[in-house]
Amino acid sequence: MQHYFIDQELNLGMELTLPAELYQHAIVVLRKQVGDQFELVDIHQTVSIVTVTQIEKKTAQVKVVEQLDQNAELPVAITIACGLPKNDKKTELIVEKGTEMGATSFIFFPSQYAIGKWNKQKVAKKLERLQKKATSAAEQSHRNVVPTVEYRENLAAVADGNYDCRLVAYEEAGKTGEKSVLAQALTNLVTSNSAARLIAVFGPEGGIAPAEIDLLKAHGFAICGLGPRILRAETAPLYFLGACSYQLELASVD
């Protein structure tokens, strides 16, 4: 069933006029008729099934016929923070696939070895485009939340945020004893706080500079490896999210 986000509260039995963007997609593009149904997620992340009740020239009415107890969100809010990728294609891949895989927010920042640069005049435009990618991926994957996409001026502004678990993916990291740092961190999250917030920092193509690692360490970040293969800058966050979902949603939590 088609799945959209709407910027208001919905209640059972309520009738409403579709916002222009949803009218355009559901009625014009997908040609939904009176009686057809789709899902709307409201500001409280509740998924409602609505039925189209009336279609006029430029508007349409829908009615909330059911509210679902449906949650597709990871139990931990994960922020993916990336040094600026080499090009927009890679940035978009991170946001699109990362949204499908469950990230709650994305932060991009200029980093020492980054080849990519965001012209200051273009930041707002780039974020708007990425936010649209996040919205359509969240619709497609039937999320309860649209992830946010932000830009920060530097790594210090990224590291300052309020998180329960701070990780930086770094090639040089190996295993510490039986478990990897990542497995240890995720296991701790599972057994502690279910509303935890996690941030993971990823370098751009050129990697992370030693001074950046030092800054992150000083902010309480733990260095974690992502296995023995060298992953491209845009692949590492996707590997990370697959691993997190597996540990937090699929593996035994006893």
Place this chain on the structure above:
Amino acid sequence: MQHYFIDQELNLGMELTLPAELYQHAIVVLRKQVGDQFELVDIHQTVSIVTVTQIEKKTAQVKVVEQLDQNAELPVAITIACGLPKNDKKTELIVEKGTEMGATSFIFFPSQYAIGKWNKQKVAKKLERLQKKATSAAEQSHRNVVPTVEYRENLAAVADGNYDCRLVAYEEAGKTGEKSVLAQALTNLVTSNSAARLIAVFGPEGGIAPAEIDLLKAHGFAICGLGPRILRAETAPLYFLGACSYQLELASVD
């Protein structure tokens, strides 16, 4: 360090002429000079460091100066079998990112709900192009093996292969008790056979038909879910490989 594959056996101290393709990339594109080093992986998957000893007009000599005990392969050989994706871009993404994440082989097959079709005359050409993608991703991620890319006429020909663990990713699958089917299967692999072979089948954009699920079940495939979010056809194999690497390479195996 640059990393290439070579179709012969290498021994310490051996001198050899670079194959034309490697000459082209290492000497012409990357402008390696006499004395420069890079890695060559031989037919036994051994990684050697070679030094350029001589450069002529259209050839170059290198000498094996060190052989490394370096293994970047997953402990389980994973075959990713996908119903034909909608377009070449998605197919290439699966092969490229799947190679970085450690898959041993890829199989593409026409499936009931697939939108994509491979014209018979074009199969060889498509496979050649995908094999090149696999090779360059295997070089980039410093693999010991270049994954194979194959095409099979139908799902039965995929299901017939010789594997220790057979899974099909299917949206309808939920959890069975404490652990998911995927977590249970991976845990069993960890505790049993270290040279195991696993195959995972993924549907195309349209999903897997009930008759196809029945065929796979009859061949001993277990249905597994990949978490509560709906993943695009090209995203599911990447999620799967991230989860496998996490369980097999990073999490505690006691």
